[in-house]
Amino acid sequence: MAELRPIAPAFVVPGPSGVAVRDRLKHLAPADDEVLRLVGAHLGALASADLKTRCADGLEHSTGTWAARKRELTAHSSARWAGAITKASHDQWALARRGQDDHIRDLQAAIAMITCRLSLPVGKKGTRKEPGGYRSAREWFAKSRRLHLLQDRLQRRRADQQAGRVRVVRGGKRLARARHHLEAAGLTEAEWRQSWEAERWFLTADGESGKRYGNETIRITPDGQVSIKLPAPLAHHANAPHGRYVLACRVAFAHRRNEWADRIEANRAVAYRIHLDAARDRWYITASWQILAAPAVPMPTALAYGVIGVDTNADHLAAWRLDTHGNPIGNPRRFPYDLSGNAEHRDAQVRHALTRLLHWARACGVNAIAIEDLDFQAEKTREKHGRRKRFRRLISGMPTSRLRARLTSMADQSGIAIIAADPAYTSKWGAQHWQKPLTTKTRTTTRHDAAAVAIGRRAQGHPIRRRTAPPPAHQSDEQGHRTIQAGPQALGREGPRPRIPGPRTRSVPPGRGANAGDRNAQHRSERSAEHVQLMLSP
Missing domain, CATH: 3.30.420.40 (ATPase, nucleotide binding domain)
Incomplete structure (x- = not known):
């Protein structure tokens, strides 16, 4: 009989630690759309250059190199825009690094499995715990070639890991590959270009507690007015004091609106991200903030x-x-x-x-x-x-x-x-x-x-099976209750069935009526010892 693996105990999943809500930027003026595109393209180019620099630093990244990158970006945007861009580059590099580690583990597991199966005779049957050999010599030969391919791939990935090299595509690898398969993706070259540029734009501002409405870069007032701090090269497009641009539309987050309003009125940090859905030609804004996880x-x-x-x-x-x-x-x-x-x-x-x-x-x-x-x-x-x-x-x-x-x-x-x-x-x-x-x-x-x-x-905490086996010595309830549908603490689990109200008939099923709990009222060939003793007594 195969040995079963141990079953881990169930647990209550902890609650979320963050919140994100989204709303559409409706009724934008043509000037608003143009400014958003200019700001997104300008900051997107800076984000691409900064990500390239961060990937080139690799494991040599330090506080000094980060400060130098931020100073260079500040001259072309602002201090807060530069901080958001460098933070996004660090997060992207760390995510690619974790994906690289997972890919190496997958390659190691695949190589170990193929090596094990190649060492077994062709056609050997496997078991639940151990794999068998390959079915034919042809499959064995194909897997031996794949083994060399995976080993070479693993060697290259390990070299990248040791050197701190990661491969990142701003805009997404799937969209980048779709450029060579436009018909399969259902896109024209112009549609693909528009989606590609929109995905590479950067309009994300981190929140900052203590500042007005929780964000100095992208600010939303309680009545829904949206304003953006323009980068230095685009400051001439400002329509409000201090180099800000106020959009003509208003936003109202329908979901969790009260929580969002409480945070901005208390000047607590709220991060915002503005993005364009190129397929629908619609602008959206997403608000996110951290919350304390509720106790389990x-x-x-x-x-x-x-x-x-x-x-x-x-x-x-x-x-x-x-x-x-x-x-x-x-x-x-x-x-x-x-x-x-x-x-x-x-x-x-x-x-x-x-x-x-x-x-x-x-x-x-x-x-x-x-x-x-x-x-x-x-x-x-x-x-x-x-x-x-x-x-x-x-x-x-x-x-x-x-x-x-x-x-x-x-x-x-x-x-x-x-x-x-x-x-x-x-x-x-x-x-x-x-x-x-x-x-x-x-x-x-x-x-x-x-x-x-x-x-x-x-x-x-119950076993999956419906009923336990009877006691091994004899089939009675002396050694405990047989079923597991109700525990010993459940009151009335062995009592008579409740009497069903209604007119009585000549054929009363067993277990019903006033004598439902009396063993002597049932159709049995034997009587209980107590009943026999009462009958023999004078």
Whole structure:
């Protein structure tokens, strides 16, 4: 029998530490649009040059080199614009560095897997824990060539890592590659050029506590007036004192407006980012600020009114409500989403599905949602799953990180706790113990619905299986209660069934009526010892 891996305990996911809200800049004047484009292009060129300098410094970066870069940028913009640009360059370099480390680990894992399988005889069967040999000599030869390719790639990545070299594309690698495949991307050269330039613009200003309305560079007043501190070379476009340009439009953040208004009236830091959606030709502004993470809710408090187990899939969320004893209540729910299309469409689909899930949880009166603690970063490589292309596409399409981040942020405002449970064997054991019992003539229970029940039970601390085995000595309740649907602390768990009101008939089913708890009132071939003793007594 294969040894099972240990199951990690469930935990309450901590709340978000930041907030971001967005609004559209409507009714912009032609002069406003021109100024935004000029400022974005000018600061974007400075950001590109600064990122190039930062990548060239590599591991030699120091406080002195950062100060020199900032002084050079200040002469062409302002001190605050220069600080925002250098900070963005540092963050971009650090992100590329982390991605480089992850890529090296993936290459090492792939090389180790291929080396192991090449050392085995061709056609040897594998097990759950150990891989087998390749199926044919042709596949063995192809994998030996791929091994040399991965080793050469790993050597180059290690050399870049030691030298501090990273590869970054401002504007995005996907959009850069689309330039050579315009027909497949559905773009013309002019449309691509407009999107490329818009992605490389820079209109981001960090907040600063103690300053007026929390930001001196991009300022928004409580009544929604937006003004921008122009860089020094563009100061002649100012229409307000102190080199500022006031836009003709007004903004009103519909989501979290009160929180945003409280922060700017208290002069607390709020960061802003202005960006252009080139496809729609619309300007947007995003406000973001940090918040203190709410203290984690104790597990017993979160599970006081049951839980909703959610199974994450590539195209839908399967959910089922469970009571405090781990029993499914009602019918399962399914919340579909479509992850095809661009990133904004995928994100909107995930938000819509999570919104319906949270609305259902509030309607049920449940304070907790249990999800799987999924992480497919090391589980979707072609070397691990081989020819299982369909399964690789399935796990690659699951929005695990995006869904968990979105759900945590949205649930924090709803007062619903998110519980992360270990995903080990939930689909397999859920289908084994729950799919058939929950299937009726009017309800077809899928494997995903059964997995949702398993996830919810694991979050509650219950075993996934429905019933424990009888005692080994004899089949009685002497050694403890057989079932695990109710714990010993549940009152009345072994008492008679409640009497169902209504007219009595000649055929009363067992376990009902006034004698439901009397063993001698049942149809049994034997009498209890107490009843026999009473009959023999004079």
